[in-house]
Amino acid sequence: MTPPPPPAPPRRGRFAPSPTGPLHFGSLLAALGSWLLARHAGGEWLVRIEDLDPPREVPGAAEAQLRTLAAFGLVSDGPVVRQSERGALYQAALERLLAGGAAFECHCSRSALAADGGIHHRCRAGGRRDTPAVRLRVPPGSTVAFEDAIQGRCAQDVHAEVGDFVLRRADGYWAYQLAVVVDDAAQGITAVVRGADLLDSTPRQILLQRALGLPTPAYAHLPLVLGADGRKLSKSLAALPVDGDDPLPALRAAWQALGQPPAALRGAGSVPAALAAAQAAFRPERIAPGPVPAPVIVPAHALE
Structure with a gap:
């Protein structure tokens, strides 16, 4: 008798902010969208702090981001993971890649690669670094x-457009690409929802993932949020923090930016009520792929 197939892993999504400042509306959109898609599938939602780049981090930003998420009712279903504490996992993955020949040490400087548009296809002759990339x-x-659930079919010639990419930087910091792949696999993430x-x-x-034998x-x-200047919100002057003390206006604006009907949350007078209504009314197929303008968020007291 043929044994039954193993059960599918539980749906598990995540939100992974970098602690470079307070959460702005684009961050809220990513957090709410990933939370809604996880809940819609009956799954879990985790929060991971991607604190890999100390020179860019703002002291206290990670804690402030977690407080803001909690004010919006978006609380991790498991312990919050911090990438700064997971270097041993990244090192083990890197050693596997080096041992198998899939990765290599590179002493090239950015200026040496400039002639190739910054794309690395071969190492240039030059000085050796004490800590190569x-x-x-x-x-x-x-x-x-791959097939993206919102953006549709996507394809990229990684060799021609990106080249050999960095896993560990010459300054010793772990590259985002390696850390995110290792952590998504270690945490059992089945669906990556992000901007x-x-x-x-x-x-x-x-x-x-393929080189490490990890699941994809x-x-x-999700659609990008653009400021009035047409730039991504995190790089725009319009990237003001969302107000955790008055969360409902921004929560309703994020819901609408995800293509969902405003009327579904109109009667909700609290964050728990709004999230419950959102779960009941959410339809993933309403999310449009294109960018959305940053909304004008009117504080609740201004409407009284």
Whole structure:
């Protein structure tokens, strides 16, 4: 008798902010969208702090981000993971790649790669560094295609467009691409939901998953939020923090930016009521792939 197939892993999503400042509306949109898609599938939702780049981090920002998420009712279903504490996992993965020849030490400087548009296909002659970068070897023909739940079919020739990419930087810090792949696998993430600004990173991450023998999660890239200047909100002057002391206006605006009907939350007078109504009314197919303008968020007291 043929044994039954193993059960599918539970749906598990995550939100992974970098502690470079307070949460702005684009961050809230990513958090709410990932939470709603996880809940819609009956799954779990985790929070991971991506504190890999100390020079860019703001002291106290991670704690402030967690407090803001809690004010919006978005609380991790498990312990909050911090990448700064997971270096041993990244080192073990890197050693596997080096031992198998999939990764290599690189002494090239940025200026040495400038002639090739910053794309690394071979190491240039030059001085050796005491702490070289480590790159993933990306041979010709490394085209990755995947189906994004929101953006549709996506494909990238990683060799031609990106080249051999960094796994550990020359300054000793871990690269985002390696850390996110290792952590998504270690945490059992089955669906990666994030902003469309990270769509370009996905083919690299899929290549790295294959090199490490790790599963590839489903992907959904949410629409970008643009300021009035047409720039991504995190880089715009309009990237003001969302107000955790008055969460409902921003929560309703994020719900609408995800293409959901405003009327569904109109009668909700509290965050728990709004999230319950959102879960009941949420339809993933309403999320549009294109960018959305940053809303004008009117504080609740201004409407009284």
